[in-house]
Amino acid sequence: MGVVSRNKGAGTRLTAEISRNTLRVALTIKHEANSLLRMLQVRRPLEMEAVRIACRLATPDQRRLINARAAELMAVYEAGEDWRPADHRFHYAIHDATGNPLFRQFIDQIQKCFHDIYDTPFGKPHLGQESIPLHRPLADAIIAGDEDAAAGLAGTIIDMVCAETQKISEAHEAHDG
Secondary structure, rough: OOOEEOOOOOOOEOOOHHHHHHHHHHHHHHHHHHHHHHHHHHHHHHHHHHHHHHHHOOOOHHHHHHHHHHHHHHHHHOOOOOOOOHHHHHHHHHHOOOOOOOHHHHHHHHHHHHHHHHHHHHHHHOOOOHHHHHHHHHHHHHHHOOOHHHHHHOOOOHHHHHHHHHHHHEEEEHHHO
């Protein structure tokens, strides 16, 4: 984690002068970033496959629900309110449209493991907010049955959260290093 340096024959030493508080903050940020990035690596292919299957299998009622959930998410986001519950409902509608309950169960379990530890990653409760506008075209692609567009958008959304996580982690490393 860049806190100590070990050299065979020369011993172990701290790589930088740190206070007790600085050490705790730096380690927490690095640990949060690594945990979130690992979770997103697993979630990415699951979400991409879920949207592909939803494109093929969603019933007209499920497509209407995905559309309604996207509209709800966008309204909450544009009103400047906490969009996270609406985002969960949107993704649940997609997962349910696959006809396979394991998508929702696995993704919920992956997210729960992370959020049990970090309610607000990096002290930022709306991590990934910049990706929210892409949810409307994602819904439109699913409704239209465009698997490639939907999978591409799902991947881009996850990539945006990964990039934001990496940026925050690197900024803290540069500040503390």
